[in-house]
Amino acid sequence: MSLESLIPMSSYAPSEIEPKWQAAWADAGTFASERDESKPKYYVLEMFPYPSGRLHIGHVRNYTMGDVVARYKMSTGHNVLHPMGWDAFGMPAENAAMATGGHPSDYTYNNIAEMKTQMKPLGWSLDWNREFATCDPAYYGQQQALFLDFLEKGLVYRKNAVVNWDPVDMTVLANEQVEDGKGWRSGAEVERRELTQWFFKISDHSEELLEALDGLDNWPAKVKLMQANWIGKSRGLQFSFSLIDGPSGHDRVEVYTTRPDTLLGASFVGISPDHPLAKQLEADNPDVAAFCADVRKGGTTEEALEKAEKRGFDTGLRVRHPFDTAAELPVYIANFILMDYGTGAIFGCPAHDQRDFDFATKYDLPIIPTFLPSEDASTEFTAAYVPMKSEKVYYCKGFAGDDWQTGDAAVDAAIAFCEENGVGHGVTKFRLRDWGLSRQRYWGCPIPVVHCDACGVVPEKKENLPIELPYDVSFDVPGNPLDRHPTWRDCACPSCGAAARRETDTMDTFVDSSWYFARFTAPGATTPTSAEDAAYWMNVDQYIGGIEHAILHLLYSRFFARAMHMTGHLPETAKEPFDALFTQGMVTHAIYTTKNPQDGRPVYHYPEEVELRDGKAFLKEAGTEVTVIPSAKMSKSKNNVVDPTRIVAEFGADTARWFVLSDSPPERDVEWTAAGAEAAHKHLGRVWRIASDIAEDTSSASDADEALLKEMHRAIRDVTGGIDSFGFNAAIAKLYAFTNALSKSKAGSAAKRTAAMTLAQLMAPMTPHLAEEIWALLGGQGLVIDAPWPQVDEAMLVDATVTLPIQVNGKRKAEIVVGADASKDEIEALALSQDAVQRMLDGGVPKKIIVVPGRIVNIVI
RNA sequence: GCCCCCGUGGUGGAAUGGUAGACACCGGAGACUUAAAAUCUCCUGACCUUUUGGUCGUGCCGGUUCGAGUCCGGCCGGGGGCACCA
Numbered sequence: 001m002s003l004e005s006l007i008p009m010s011s012y013a014p015s016e017i018e019p020k021w022q023a024a025w026a027d028a029g030t031f032a033s034e035r036d037e038s039k040p041k042y043y044v045l046e047m048f049p050y051p052s053g054r055l056h057i058g059h060v061r062n063y064t065m066g067d068v069v070a071r072y073k074m075s076t077g078h079n080v081l082h083p084m085g086w087d088a089f090g091m092p093a094e095n096a097a098m099a100t101g102g103h104p105s106d107y108t109y110n111n112i113a114e115m116k117t118q119m120k121p122l123g124w125s126l127d128w129n130r131e132f133a134t135c136d137p138a139y140y141g142q143q144q145a146l147f148l149d150f151l152e153k154g155l156v157y158r159k160n161a162v163v164n165w166d167p168v169d170m171t172v173l174a175n176e177q178v179e180d181g182k183g184w185r186s187g188a189e190v191e192r193r194e195l196t197q198w199f200f201k202i203s204d205h206s207e208e209l210l211e212a213l214d215g216l217d218n219w220p221a222k223v224k225l226m227q228a229n230w231i232g233k234s235r236g237l238q239f240s241f242s243l244i245d246g247p248s249g250h251d252r253v254e255v256y257t258t259r260p261d262t263l264l265g266a267s268f269v270g271i272s273p274d275h276p277l278a279k280q281l282e283a284d285n286p287d288v289a290a291f292c293a294d295v296r297k298g299g300t301t302e303e304a305l306e307k308a309e310k311r312g313f314d315t316g317l318r319v320r321h322p323f324d325t326a327a328e329l330p331v332y333i334a335n336f337i338l339m340d341y342g343t344g345a346i347f348g349c350p351a352h353d354q355r356d357f358d359f360a361t362k363y364d365l366p367i368i369p370t371f372l373p374s375e376d377a378s379t380e381f382t383a384a385y386v387p388m389k390s391e392k393v394y395y396c397k398g399f400a401g402d403d404w405q406t407g408d409a410a411v412d413a414a415i416a417f418c419e420e421n422g423v424g425h426g427v428t429k430f431r432l433r434d435w436g437l438s439r440q441r442y443w444g445c446p447i448p449v450v451h452c453d454a455c456g457v458v459p460e461k462k463e464n465l466p467i468e469l470p471y472d473v474s475f476d477v478p479g480n481p482l483d484r485h486p487t488w489r490d491c492a493c494p495s496c497g498a499a500a501r502r503e504t505d506t507m508d509t510f511v512d513s514s515w516y517f518a519r520f521t522a523p524g525a526t527t528p529t530s531a532e533d534a535a536y537w538m539n540v541d542q543y544i545g546g547i548e549h550a551i552l553h554l555l556y557s558r559f560f561a562r563a564m565h566m567t568g569h570l571p572e573t574a575k576e577p578f579d580a581l582f583t584q585g586m587v588t589h590a591i592y593t594t595k596n597p598q599d600g601r602p603v604y605h606y607p608e609e610v611e612l613r614d615g616k617a618f619l620k621e622a623g624t625e626v627t628v629i630p631s632a633k634m635s636k637s638k639n640n641v642v643d644p645t646r647i648v649a650e651f652g653a654d655t656a657r658w659f660v661l662s663d664s665p666p667e668r669d670v671e672w673t674a675a676g677a678e679a680a681h682k683h684l685g686r687v688w689r690i691a692s693d694i695a696e697d698t699s700s701a702s703d704a705d706e707a708l709l710k711e712m713h714r715a716i717r718d719v720t721g722g723i724d725s726f727g728f729n730a731a732i733a734k735l736y737a738f739t740n741a742l743s744k745s746k747a748g749s750a751a752k753r754t755a756a757m758t759l760a761q762l763m764a765p766m767t768p769h770l771a772e773e774i775w776a777l778l779g780g781q782g783l784v785i786d787a788p789w790p791q792v793d794e795a796m797l798v799d800a801t802v803t804l805p806i807q808v809n810g811k812r813k814a815e816i817v818v819g820a821d822a823s824k825d826e827i828e829a830l831a832l833s834q835d836a837v838q839r840m841l842d843g844g845v846p847k848k849i850i851v852v853p854g855r856i857v858n859i860v861i
Numbered sequence: 862g863c864c865c866c867c868g869u870g871g872u873g874g875a876a877u878g879g880u881a882g883a884c885a886c887c888g889g890a891g892a893c894u895u896a897a898a899a900u901c902u903c904c905u906g907a908c909c910u911u912u913u914g915g916u917c918g919u920g921c922c923g924g925u926u927c928g929a930g931u932c933c934g935g936c937c938g939g940g941g942g943c944a945c946c947a
Contacts, residue, residue: 050947090947163945174945222865226942229864302943306862336862340944355862432944439945509947547941550865555944585940663873663885667866669940675886676873682899683885689900733875733884740884743901805880810928812880850927856879860927 012688014652018769022123030074030785031125033081035536042078043537044070045517047545047553048085051133052092053111055118057642057672061660062584065728066544067124068661068765072723074125075764075789081537083520084119084126086112086133089140089444090509091174097475104443105471108135118645122653123768125785130523134512139519140445141466142528143511147448148459149567155201158457161436162274162300165193169478172440181298185478192296197438198447198505202559206231206430209558218580220667223550230551232431234258237415238343239424241269241319244328247284250277253319253331256342256429260418261410262349264397265370267360269319269331270312270346274339281315281333288313288333295335302338310359311335322423323399334359340433350384357384370397371410435556437508442473442481444506452493452500461494467502480504513553514560517543517577518570529569538574547583547667554581582726585669594624642672654767655681661728661766683736684770687759690743691774694756697749705751711741712755713796719762720792728766735763753778758790806831807858808840816857824851831857 025031035041046066049059070082086108093104112133119126132139150156164173168186172195177184202209210231213224237260240252253269271278273292281288291313298304312332321327329347336355337346350360351369360367367381371393387393389407398405401413415426438447446467448460460467470488473481482488482504493500515528521537522530545553561577564570570577594605605619647656659680664670715738722731742755757778764771764784775784799820804827806814814834818827828849831837841861848860 047947052947087947092946172945175943176946178945220866226865230943232864300945303862306943308862435944441945508945510944513947546947547866548947549942551942552944553947665874668874669867670873673873673886679886686900729873730875730884736884803880807880807928810879810926815880848927850879852879856928858879858927 012685012770014654014684014769017773018121018123018653021769021772022120024772024783025123025125025785028783030783031082031127032129033079033083033127035533036079037536039077039079041081041537042070042073042542043081043521043540044073044542045083045520045540045544047543047549048087048513048516049115050090050092051086051088051108051111051115053114054641055115055644057644057647057656057660059119060122060644060656061666061670062544062546063119063122063124063126064657064660064766065582065584065666065726066542067657067768068723068728069542069544070125071765071768071785072789074785075761075787077788080125081520082125082127083130083523084124084128085131085516085520085523086135087509087513087516088112088133088135089506089512091441091443094441094443094475101475103471103473105135105469108133108443121648122644122657125768130520132516132519132523134445134509134516135443137466137468139516140512141468142519142525143445143507143515144448144460144465144467145462146515146528146564146567146569147507148462148465149569150200150563151449151459153563153567155204155563155566157199157201158196159199159434160194161197161199162192163195163197163440164299165191166478167191171478171480175299175301178299178301178304181304189297190299192298192300195438195440197436199434199436200559200563202435202556203430203432205559205562206233206432208562209432209555210430212558212576216576216578216581219578220581220583223547223554223581223583226550227555230432230555233428234431235411235415235426235428236260236342237263237418237424238427239322239418241322241329241347243331244318244320246277246317247280250280253277253345254343255345255347256427257347259349259352259407259411260414261395261398261400261407262352262370263322263347263414263418264324264399265349265351265368266321266329266347267350267365267368268348268363269329270334270337270348270359271331272337272339272344273333273335275333275337275344277331277345278333288315291333295333305336305338308335310355310362312359312363314363322418330365332359332363341431342429351381352384352386354384354386357381368397371395371407435508435510435559437511438505439508440480440483440504441506442469442475444509445512446482447503447505447507449503450491450493450500451503452496452498454498455493455495455500457503458493458495458500464494482506510552510556511560514556515564517557518561518564518574527569528564531571534569534574535571538570538577540578542580542582543578544582544584547585550583554578582666584666585664594619647677651677651681652684652769654684654770658684658732658767662732663729665729666726683739684767686743687739687763688770688774690739691756691760691777694749694752695777697752699749701748701750702746704746705748708741708745708747708751708755710796711738711745712758713793714738715762716758716790717792717797720789723765732766735759735766738762760784761787761790802854804831804854805856806834806837807856808837809860810858813837813840820854824853827851827857831859 044066046062070080074080088108093107096102096107097104134140164178166173166183166186166188168188169183173183173190178190181190182188183190210228210233213228216224236256236258238256240254242252243250253271273295278292282292312334315331315333317331318328319331321329337344348356348359350357350365350367373393375394377396392404392406394404395410398410400417401410418424419426446469448465448467450458450460452458470485473485475481489501489504491500491502517540518529518534522533557577561570562575565572565575644656655677659677660670662680663676715734718734719731722728722734738759742759745752757775757780760771760774761784771784801817802820803815803817805812806816813836816830818830828851837859844861846859846861850858
């Protein structure tokens with residue numbers, strides 16, 4: 001035995017390979033992006049992270065998907081922009097400051113440094129030269145400049161809006177800080193309170209934001225549908241009920257309805273507790289005031305309002321029905337009517353609206369049907385009758401149009417009739433509300449305006465930007481530290497120079513994330529964007545992020561792009577900033593739990609404490625059986641968070657990257673399993689071994705060469721198609737199949753080398769380090785990332801014969817192999833001659849034979 | 862409550878309306894090894910059947926079609942969003 005054979009054979013060692021190639025890319029400046037008019041540009045962007053300080057496996061999946069696209073586009077000759085930054089303002093930093101006494105700024109920048117350290121080893125093709133955090137004064141100063149331009153253009157205004165008010169902590173709470181209508185710290189019952197706040201006029205753009213959805217061909221249909229429903233365009237009738245003996249200044253109640261065809265079924269009028277009439281009554285009547293105060297308890301979310309028990313207060317006031325003048329309807333203040341939508345007042349038709357039906361039942365109001373499923377009027381109503389508007393129904397109390405007509409037709413007819421008779425007019429309304437951007441918090445972008453006793457609200461001068469957050473603040477008491485800072489609020493009025501006060505509200509963090517994609521095109525510009533860079537790099541060709549952002553972030557960004565165009569910061573072509581959108585699923589992980597024997601409460605165990613035997617899970621130390629909750633969202637408190645840093649240390653970045661892409665379709669959730677990660681690692685080791693063997697192979701050409709090369713071209717076709725269509729899991733399945741074919745092939749060394757180098761190229765977007773290593777091992781020129789993407793030779797995809805399944809009455813009975821150019825008659829004859837078919841026919845004649853060329857034959861008997 | 866999505870073997874999943882279960886995990890058998898690990902080969906939806914083969918099968922119920930996991934209607938279950946979490 002020679003000494004050499006005692007030395008263990010070298011093996012796949014990601015800890016050596018990965019830093020080496022990362023250094024090689026850095027040395028070559030591979031990912032630094034600059035304008036280059038000679039190449040087509042490609043801008044790929046993943047939603048930037050909140051710097052929590054810990055990289056999450058979900059981030060790994062998100063950024064690896066973007067990385068696959070970026071690297072693939074680099075290989076197809078594109079000048080790729082793939083930047084990274086930090087969505088760095090927000091509540092967690094303030095909460096941390098309150099909990100630990102630190103400063104939000106220190107907390108945030110430490111987290112950024114920490115997370116960046118964890119991100120680097122993953123080998124993502126990011127251009128770190130363009131990095132910024134939204135809490136950098138250089139960034140938010142430009143955001144303040146945008147705000148001032150929007151203000152000047154009339155895109156921003158002030159009005160009153162309700163917030164969650166914690167009466168004990170004397171502070172405004174976020175929705176997530178309200179639990180069951182109570183403040184999360186104080187436990188006090190939250191009240192809805194009005195404050196004057198800043199708003200973006202997004203509702204002016206409702207129609208356009210809705211219509212432009214049609215042009216977003218590369219957005220998921222579900223996201224467009226959700227946005228369309230959110231914008232909520234509706235056509236209806238707006239008209240007034242005249243008020244009988246109303247308080248002074250109130251002689252009518254203006255209502256909006258999308259179902260004017262049910263007007264003769266009205267049995268009450270409901271107004272929002274925030275309606276001017278309700279406020280007037282509240283001031284005069286202690287009972288009304290008590291009811292309104294009670295209704296204002298609890299949070300402000302639509303969910304809370306909708307789920308709350310439907311309650312009303314009979315004001316004693318009556319209105320006259322516009323058509324049935326004998327009828328008087330009671331006016332209720334009702335807790336389920338929103339002041340923000342329509343006119344803040346409705347009429348209730350209990351027969352055709354379940355909510356109104358419940359309300360009428362509760363307060364003993366009449367239920368008057370206006371249409372029925374048949375002309376038989378004797379049916380008793382136990383629930384509201386709400387057919388599809390496209391369904392024809394019989395109008396027993398119609399006042400316009402035919403007796404039998406669809407709801408849609410009846411609405412149109414009713415609006416026309418009402419307009420002719422001077423009862424209101426048809427109007428189009430949108431559900432979309434203006435975007436309230438004021439936050440009564442420290443850790444956000446200061447709103448650059450000044451309050452002057454003489455001049456009112458005055459915009460800050462641009463040369464004074466950025467209005468920086470003061471560092472010397474404390475978080476020992478609840479509330480906004482800017483409000484109680486001794487000097488920061490004090491300033492001179494930009495208009496008259498008199499002593500004035502700064503606005504202490506900061507901006508919603510959605511503002512920060514509504515234009516960062518534009519800033520990445522010129523992160524150092526002394527204006528929000530640079531015209532040349534924006535023109536070259538915009539739009540984002542591929543945007544990737546979580547489905548949880550389907551509505552708000554994406555809608556706000558679409559609005560911002562329009563507003564930035566109106567103020568000269570983006571070209572017209574960038575009004576829809578994201579050409580293609582992909583929404584990826586979460587990474588989940590099983591939760592392992594046992595019950596505490598004392599109190600029966602769940603105890604959560606780390607995956608490392610658990611071992612699996614016979615399909616069951618047990619605690620390693622105690623041997624106790626553990627309950628497994630599969631596919632749960634990762635949560636620190638449930639001890640089921642997978643730490644990418646540990647995975648990279650154990651298996652390498654390529655394994656982590658390969659696994660998060662391999663098992664599930666990218667738009668769906670993927671469950672992280674230790675077994676899956678190990679399997680991915682084994683496979684990469686196998687690829688490495690196969691390539692190493694091929695590097696030393698010297699066999700001559702064989703008749704297996706062509707089969708291998710045909711397999712290779714099929715792999716090129718399928719992997720390329722998989723990446724193009726975000727079918728990463730399917731692409732990886734093809735790579736497994738191709739690797740199996742390569743491993744079993746008896747082809748000569750030249751063909752195998754070609755196949756293995758192509759395999760390296762096809763794997764490079766997913767496992768770039770291993771791909772570079774194999775490429776170098778097999779004598780590839782330069783870096784694999786610089787090599788042009790392999791091309792399919794169509795001639796290599798053609799097969800001489802094709803296998804067709806034969807069905808009888810839609811069930812597969814046999815299979816035939818025919819020439820690729822076989823005629824229909826030949827195929828029919830061969831299909832009929834099959835034993836199984838003859839048996840089924842039993843001497844009879846088929847009724848019909850369907851031949852789908854290249855696909856299937858179906859014989860109907 | 863409202864809007865949107867998803868549901869396929871023991872598991873993750875594949876499948877332009879055209880052979881359901883590709884590819885992988887787990888499990889089983891074998892090869893190699895003194896042994897183990899690693900690696901390699903084969904098997905692996907359920908039920909019936911000696912082989913051959915047959916029947917059932919994509920959450921549930923119904924429909925369209927020569928043909929449905931895929932399209933339509935209704936239900937059940939899970940997830941996302943609901944405007945101050947990011």
